[in-house]
Amino acid sequence: MDNSKDYCEEPANLRGTLLIDLVKSGDYSHLTCNLVECPHPPDPNCDSASCKERPVCTCTDNQLLSTVVVNCSNLEEMPPFVPYGHWANANIELIVENGSMKLSNPTDYISRISRLSCVNTTILEMHPAFLSGLKSDIEIQFSPQEMREIPIEFYSLDPNKLNFGTSPVICDCSNLWVGEWIRNRGRENQLFCTTDQGVYDACY
Incomplete structure (x- = not known):
C-alpha cells in the first residue's frame, strides 16, 4: 500500500x-469534528429577522486540545447542556457573541468550562452560585461587562485570567476584598x- 497517496476525507477543511x-x-490544529448533539442548532430554513434573533450554537470537538468548543450567539442565559466530545x-471553551446575559443558574457542565469568552455580549450579573461552580483557573473574557457589583466568590478565581475591560464596578466599605x-x-x-471620589484602579 502506498501511504503517500492517502488523502484526508474529513474534516472538510483538510479534505484532499x-x-x-x-x-x-x-x-493537527484543524483536526476537528462537528458534534451533532448541540444546544440551539442552526436552522437552515431560518430567513426571517425574528428567526435570526433566536439563540444559535455550534459545537466542535477539538481533538488536539481535548476540548469541546461551543460557539453561541443571541443567548440570554447559559445553554441547557453541552455535549462531551x-x-x-x-x-x-464557551464563546458567546451578540447577546445580553445574566449568569445566575449553575448548570451540570459548569465545572467543565476552562474558558468563557463574551464577545459583544453584555454581562449584567454573575450570581454567587454560578461563580462557585467554576474552575478556579478558568479564563474569562468580558467584552463588555456592565456588572455594577461583583460577588466575593470572585476571590477564589485567578484575576490574571480575567479580563474585565474598562467598565468600573462599585467599590466601598462593603467590599474592601x-x-x-x-x-x-x-x-x-x-x-x-x-467611588465617591471618582474612578480608580482597584490595585491602589
Missing part, C-alpha cells in the same frame, strides 16, 4: 490533504473601581 504531509507538518473530551484581591494576586489596569 495528503496524510503524509499532515504528519510531516505536525500541525469523542473519546470523552470534557473541557469546554476587591482591592486586596487585585493587589495580592492581580496587576495594574486589571479592574477599575468607582
Whole structure:
C-alpha cells in the first residue's frame, strides 16, 4: 500500500490533504469534528429577522486540545447542556457573541468550562452560585461587562485570567476584598473601581 497517496476525507477543511504531509507538518490544529448533539442548532430554513434573533450554537470537538468548543450567539442565559466530545473530551471553551446575559443558574457542565469568552455580549450579573461552580483557573473574557457589583466568590478565581475591560464596578466599605484581591494576586489596569471620589484602579 502506498501511504503517500492517502488523502484526508474529513474534516472538510483538510479534505484532499495528503496524510503524509499532515504528519510531516505536525500541525493537527484543524483536526476537528462537528458534534451533532448541540444546544440551539442552526436552522437552515431560518430567513426571517425574528428567526435570526433566536439563540444559535455550534459545537466542535477539538481533538488536539481535548476540548469541546461551543460557539453561541443571541443567548440570554447559559445553554441547557453541552455535549462531551469523542473519546470523552470534557473541557469546554464557551464563546458567546451578540447577546445580553445574566449568569445566575449553575448548570451540570459548569465545572467543565476552562474558558468563557463574551464577545459583544453584555454581562449584567454573575450570581454567587454560578461563580462557585467554576474552575478556579478558568479564563474569562468580558467584552463588555456592565456588572455594577461583583460577588466575593470572585476571590477564589485567578484575576490574571480575567479580563474585565474598562467598565468600573462599585467599590466601598462593603467590599474592601476587591482591592486586596487585585493587589495580592492581580496587576495594574486589571479592574477599575468607582467611588465617591471618582474612578480608580482597584490595585491602589
